[in-house]
Amino acid sequence: MVSRLARWLGSARLDLAEEAVQDALVRALSTWPFSGVPAEPRGWLFQVARNRAVDLLRRDAALRSKLDSVRAETESAPVSEPAGALGDDELAMMFMCCHPVLPPPARVALTLKTVGGFSVEEIAAAFLAEPEAIAQRLVRAKRQIREEPISIEIPPKGEIGGRLDSVLDVLYLFFNEGYSAHGGPNLTRAELCGEAIRLGEILVGNSATDLPAVHALLALMLLQASRLPARVDETGDLLLLAEQDRGAWDRALIARGLGHLERAASGDRITAYHVEAAIAATHAVADDEASTDWASIVRHYDDLLELKPSPVVELNRAIALAKAEGSAAGIEALERIAGDPVLARYYLLPAALGRLWLEAGDTERAARYYEEALTRPTSAPERRFLERQLMRCRRPATA
Amino acid sequence: MAKYLIIARGTGIPSTLSPQEVQKVIQKYMSWNANLRKDGRMLHSEKLRAGEGRVLRGQGGKMVVTDGPYVESKEVVGGFWLVEAKSYDEVLQMLSNHPHLDGPGILEVREIEDLSHLG
Numbered sequence: 001m002v003s004r005l006a007r008w009l010g011s012a013r014l015d016l017a018e019e020a021v022q023d024a025l026v027r028a029l030s031t032w033p034f035s036g037v038p039a040e041p042r043g044w045l046f047q048v049a050r051n052r053a054v055d056l057l058r059r060d061a062a063l064r065s066k067l068d069s070v071r072a073e074t075e076s077a078p079v080s081e082p083a084g085a086l087g088d089d090e091l092a093m094m095f096m097c098c099h100p101v102l103p104p105p106a107r108v109a110l111t112l113k114t115v116g117g118f119s120v121e122e123i124a125a126a127f128l129a130e131p132e133a134i135a136q137r138l139v140r141a142k143r144q145i146r147e148e149p150i151s152i153e154i155p156p157k158g159e160i161g162g163r164l165d166s167v168l169d170v171l172y173l174f175f176n177e178g179y180s181a182h183g184g185p186n187l188t189r190a191e192l193c194g195e196a197i198r199l200g201e202i203l204v205g206n207s208a209t210d211l212p213a214v215h216a217l218l219a220l221m222l223l224q225a226s227r228l229p230a231r232v233d234e235t236g237d238l239l240l241l242a243e244q245d246r247g248a249w250d251r252a253l254i255a256r257g258l259g260h261l262e263r264a265a266s267g268d269r270i271t272a273y274h275v276e277a278a279i280a281a282t283h284a285v286a287d288d289e290a291s292t293d294w295a296s297i298v299r300h301y302d303d304l305l306e307l308k309p310s311p312v313v314e315l316n317r318a319i320a321l322a323k324a325e326g327s328a329a330g331i332e333a334l335e336r337i338a339g340d341p342v343l344a345r346y347y348l349l350p351a352a353l354g355r356l357w358l359e360a361g362d363t364e365r366a367a368r369y370y371e372e373a374l375t376r377p378t379s380a381p382e383r384r385f386l387e388r389q390l391m392r393c394r395r396p397a398t399a
Numbered sequence: 400m401a402k403y404l405i406i407a408r409g410t411g412i413p414s415t416l417s418p419q420e421v422q423k424v425i426q427k428y429m430s431w432n433a434n435l436r437k438d439g440r441m442l443h444s445e446k447l448r449a450g451e452g453r454v455l456r457g458q459g460g461k462m463v464v465t466d467g468p469y470v471e472s473k474e475v476v477g478g479f480w481l482v483e484a485k486s487y488d489e490v491l492q493m494l495s496n497h498p499h500l501d502g503p504g505i506l507e508v509r510e511i512e513d514l515s516h517l518g
Contacts, residue, residue, distance in 0.1 A: 002418075025421040033407075033428040033499075034446035034478035119417030 001042070002114050003093035003152070005049055011096060012146040014114065016056055017049075021117075024049035088154070090115050091202055096145070096152045098166035106141040109134050111170040112177070116195070122177065125377060160208050167203070168217050168273065171196050175221045179228070193225045204260075212267030215260045216274040222257030223280035226250040237381050237388075242289040254284045272308040275300050294324035311340040319352055327356040347376040351386060358393060367393035402442065402511040403490045405480045409504040427498035435482060435493065446478040477504070481511075 001024075006017035024045045038044040097111040112118045120138070124131040144150075155163055175196035200218040203209040230248035233239055261277050279300045286292035301317035314337045322330025334353050343349045354369035370390040374383065416424070435441040456463045484490045490508050499506055 022418055022421070025418055025425070029421055029425050029428070030449065030477055031446050032425060033432060034444045034480070036432070036444075037429060117418030117422075119415075119420065122417065122419075 001045060001049065002117070003089040004046065005053060006114070007089050007092060007152045008050075009053060011150055011152050013053075014142050014145065016053055018114065020049040020053035020056060021045070023052045089152075090199065091206070092152050092154050094167050094170065094199070095155055095163055096150055098163055098170060099145075099150045100162060100166075101148060101150065102141055102144060104166065104169075106137050106144075107166050108170050108173055109137050110141045111167075112174065113138055115199075116174055116177075118177065154206075154208070157208055164203075164209055164211065164214070167209075168213060171200055171203075171221075172217060172273070174199070175224070179224055193221065193228065197221050197225060212264045213269070213271045213273055216264035216271055216277050219257045219260035219264055220273050220277035220280055222253045222260065223277060223284050226253035226257065226284060232381060237384050241283070246288065249284070257281070257284065270303075270307070272304060275304045275307065279304075289323075292323070294320055298324050311337045311342045312346070315343065315346075315349055315352065322356055322359075327359045331356045331360070345376055347373045347378050347382065347386070349373075350376070351389075354389060354393070358389070363393040400483045400485060401513060403482050403484055403487075404509045404511060405482060405490070405494070406507040406509070407477045407479065407499050407504060408507065409477070409502075424498055424501070427501075431497055432480075435480075440483045440493075441480060442483055443481040444478065449477070 002014075002017050002021045005021060006014050009017055027048055028041075028045060032038075093115050094111055097114060098107045102110070109123050112123045113120070120131050120135050123129075124134045175193055178193040178196060197218065200214065200221060203214045204218060226249050227244065229250060230244040230246065231239060257277070258281060261274075261281055264274055264277065279297055282293055282297055282300070297320045298317060301313060301320055304313050305317065315334065318330050318333035318337070321333055331353065334349065334356070337343065338349065338353070350369040350373040354366045354373060357363075357366035357369060367390055370386055370393060373386050374390070378386065432441065432444075452466070454465045456465075482490065482493070484493065487508065487510065494500070494506055494508070497506065
């Protein structure tokens, strides 16, 4: 919606488009509960947002000339839109947000804000960053877009390669934000994952962006999404892989994921998405946790560390290593990365140490790590999960 | 079955929500409405214009009109629903998960008195 409006107003008016869409949504919220949803909700929202944008422009005398051209279009443009057009707008907007002249962190933040409609707080949680830093990053990026200026369009074929990588990074973050919503009341927001998958499918559906790395990312997202229904129990609490009902995994998504993984293998470049999709596929085809091929998962993480060295990957490798070789090996690997500043706000590190010490029988040390995990940012279900684990440490005899 | 008027005062959302979050709140309202419609309990609903209203009083035989609707400007009536229910308890049950109460909004319930037996 913001994408479509911004494309129409010009990239320099991005803030205006965001504000107008927000106003239209609030208007929908104060109207639809009483009037019912209109026959074409998107068309309704777009018309209200467009009228609002014209109002906002009118207030700004310096923008009078722009207003005249916009008003002429308002009168001629249809309210409802042909199917598929919105996808193109979002894709064009993503390419603008991911333009190479913008610093990489700004590209991701801008896309999440503008295409995804995330709040600054949500973006900060997804990045393990402070909200003020993200807000500043957005202000600077928008200024840069106005000054360069960068237009909202799908780039010509020869330029797509480099710009696509950044778009894929953004989709991946988009997806992760939905898969593990930080700080919110609900752990998973299936609609966000669905949105990332939808955009991925638009990419593979466009001949210019139908490339192996895109299939690898799409495979990864589909395979991860297949576990969404099993990931929380009926009260919304987080379930460990071992506790999940594998019968609830979505077989259709797994099949689609494996299909895209196959098509991803056609290229000569292996990306992190290929490796991560292979890890997800190993889980997806295993009957239970015990029969999972943990040794090959550890090897995949070794590959991943070469492609994308990061303490978060090390953390995941250590957890897989504990499954393959026992908790002592996992603890040793985790302690090596415990002091990394990147993980200072990341609850999973102390939570994993707590879990492994619990398995090793040291409930006191496990409890200390779970307490530490509870001091870091978490969603409400993650918090309840950690509290449950902490109880187990304190009352092991009654378990 | 009796009829109840549910009046929604104030807005159900803080203004700091992101578009994604606003859409989620809209979904909650709509699924509440859809449930009542499905059961045939929703008889009527209307949105009222925001920030408008007149309060009339008689003062020494003259009509005095003030802007309204309420003394406190925050108390804007957003709209109302007319629903069918067995009792106040059942209406409260219907409203127990209502999204309007997630924000600063207030809901007021009034039973419509059935006068049909008086002919």
